[in-house]
Amino acid sequence: MSKRMAELGLASRREADEWILAGWVKVDGVLAQLGQRVGPEVRIDIDPAAREQQAQRVTILLHKPIGYVSGQPEDGHEPAVALLTEANRWSEDALGGKLRFTPAHLRGLAPAGRLDIDSTGLLVLTQDGRVAKALIGEDSDIEKEYLVRVALQEAPDAADAPDARQPPEPQHPMTHFPAHKLALLNHGLELDGVQLREAKVSWANEDQLRFVLREGRKRQIRRMCEAVGLEVLALKRVRIGRIPLSHLPQGQWRYLAPWEKF
Template sequence: MAKEPPRLSKLVSELAGCSRREADEWIENGWVSVDGVVINRLGARVNPKARIEIRDATSRHRSESVTMLFHKPCPVGDEAMSSGRESAAARIRADNRWTEDGSGGRFQLAHLRGLAPAGALDASAGGMLVFTQEGSVARRLAGGDARLEKEYHVLVDGVLAADGLDRLRHGLVLDGIRLRPAEVSWLNEQRLRIVLHESLKQQIPRMCALEGLRAREIRCVRIGSISLGRLPPGEWRYLRADERF
């Protein structure tokens, strides 16, 4: 059986470095032509060698796409056992936008369209949760880019051995994988600062458990150069124009 040609949205996504959702919108809006003919039918398949052109209007459309930072409250009790996959619409609303959001952005219902979580935050953790309409942001945060370090503040129970910090910093193995070096230090007698350059499932609780500690509360306070700052739990703000992941 002959192999079907690729979907136009896939080729547009690869050509423009955008998400499939963005590519579909551009196609629907009539901004994409194939060999000089505008194609606005979703699901269309085209010859991979065809000449694909994308109108300049897409650059203005992309500039209107938004990214939002939500401060997920640290879960307690049974909440820590849930999947944590609450929809963006359930977390991002006009009434819980941070009153001190200095981005200058105006909230629109269109900003909820296609808004999706970028990167992973374990169900047992709180702190910075990123929602975005930008395919490039989603790919960067989900791609395990070692340059995008993530900083956590972790409340722990237990007694750490004298060389425990050194082992947390390097040398631990999870799922048969030797972890990348981490930055680990004490913030106070009960709270650790941990900076990771990778993201494995339940990585911090399991790292702590290997050294005889129980992680009671985990909060992501920074991703790359973007900090949670004074954003209150349960509220959100727009990513500012001068901020980049």
């Protein structure tokens, strides 16, 4: 039953289970039972109380700095949720005068996708199972865009310079990186024996690549770059779907507004 509700976009499977236990779901006019099997032809009715509860769940956009982990604290590092305080709320939050921050907004709040401890940029934390499913569900097709500053892994030796007393000229990756390797970043690489989905990778400037991905494997961009001879110096996520990081300052957060959709 909960799987069918998730497929229809009514709720996440966890939410569906909660609603069924609360008596808020009927199947063909009869109260649903947890674990009940249903076919695609059944009529599912949801009590308005469930919709009201769902509407009260918040989604938060955070500009995560380096040094914070996305989820549970690990190796002595603080979780990103520790930054969600009234003092760190962005002064230009569009909901500033309409939605007051309360501790209840932190209950059940979970990251919808990860951002490595040494990466910065847009991190989404949500209480809404629909948002989580859209961003990290098995069928998610939402783009994530990153700006990645890189260097060539093998820098030229100073002894090879025309005058060994002078350091070599900087080697900008864009002008020294083979076109066939850039093509591999777009499509053709494997990680852990699995073919990566097609990406959009291009030069943003002489030492920075723009990655647009529709998947998010662990340390994917860093491992992709390593596979083609590039070292990642800095990585920043600047967009998820239709939501850009924009001018949100590092270490600050804002609410996702009702009119914004990923």
